Amino acid sequence: METHHQSLVEWLPGFFQQWSENALALNAPTTTEKIDIDIGQLMTFFSRLSTPLQAVQHRVLSFDPWAIAGLKRKEVRNSAVLAWLLNPQGSHGFGAVPLYALLASIRTAENQAFPAAFTRFCRVRVESNPNGDSKNRVDIEIDADNFFVLIEVKIDAFEQQEQIERYCLEAEKRATKKRPWGVVFLTPQGRQPKSMSADNPHFISCLSWRDLATRFEEPMWADYRKVGTLHESASMRQMAAHSAFCFLERMRNF
Template sequence: MLKRETTTSPRSLHPEKCAAQQTPSLSHQLAAFFEHWPQPLILNSAVNQPVEIDVPALAHFFDSLSQPLDAMRQNAAFFDPWEVIKLGRKEVLNTAILAWMLNPRGSHGFGALALMALLGNVQTSKGEAFPADPGRYCHVRAESSPGGDSAQRVDIEIDAENVYLLIEAKIDAPEQYDQLARYCREAESRAGARPWTVIFLTSDGRPPLTGGEYRVSCLSWQVLAEFIEPTLRRHFRQQKVQSATRSAAELSVLRFLSHIRRF
């Protein structure tokens, strides 16, 4: 009878060698890691030495700052009229100031620049560009009732020769039922042959709940400020004569644009 030969694997022949070739366990690796951890670094002992402060020189430095700081305070570089009157997030007041800024005949003195900057960045109800010039006349009304019904009051109405706009501004107030759809129907009716749109102005530029059958221009207060501010700053820099009243108007507008960016 033939004797059957059996094969033996290398693992069974040299069990200690195979064990050595296995990956060490995590506990062994951690032990080796901490065993070879470097000794704490020895910092330069000089850093622990006390630092000598020249008190008279430091006092002189702070004294030298008093004059430029006083000059800055007298110059009212940080004056903000809207902070003084606590404008905050008051929707009616902010909307009234926006209407003043967009009015070409406003007391700010820069004509239709703000309105033209806005028109250059929104589209009509047909998705077309607005005319660059609002025309020979332009009436801007805050808290207006275009159809004569006080229940249908809109925040801002812009009734110009070449354009017709309604602006519904929201800061914290919710959108009313069917509000934007009603405003779109009113604007379409009153615009006639003029290009028109309804601007829905909110803190985040969200679309309205109604009026989906119309093209509504959705803007955030921040984006509105970004549309207008560069145009006004270029205009202000080009002015060669700067009166006190013009400086006050310029400051008021720029502070307002900075204010509405935070809504």
């Protein structure tokens, strides 16, 4: 027998339409027809309803831990949470899923040589000083065996003089063994940096917080649905995932 899978949004209008028709039929004084309830269909309805309700409870009715932590628009704190999300060993439980979504945004038509994944190791650091110079403090450094990435995070602060220019030179220098490297400029608008000369030959990935959150969301939800119910510590997995999804919502509002 062929089974048709409909979303809750598609399925509910028909259900309530049938419900109202049956209710009218029950209340009609002239009817004596007995209405049988299909128990199988009713059970199917409630089984389909459970997943959307869990999603609503998970995303809307629960608290936002980052609001309590006071992240607001503070760049240093938000950089630390973003680094946590990008760390394949992070306690969020998504492994390398968010990192690979970022790499996919760097691996564009202009930068096809950039790898889609690390092969052996990947270290993510915040507040990195690659050359020991405090003027070159980088918000996030991703150092993998087969690529090197620096991320400059902006929310409200202005760029320093020649800031992105310096980061390009530093990333190129640090990408030993001829690893592909990249500099990501993350801003609310996804704008081009002003601190880079027009003749700079290096490729810069300019992303908005909203765009990055969108790139993260689909693969993270797919991973959560696949692993969430099977995880050996399901409740801990749900709390960690909730924190991650709350941060994505904050990213959309920068």
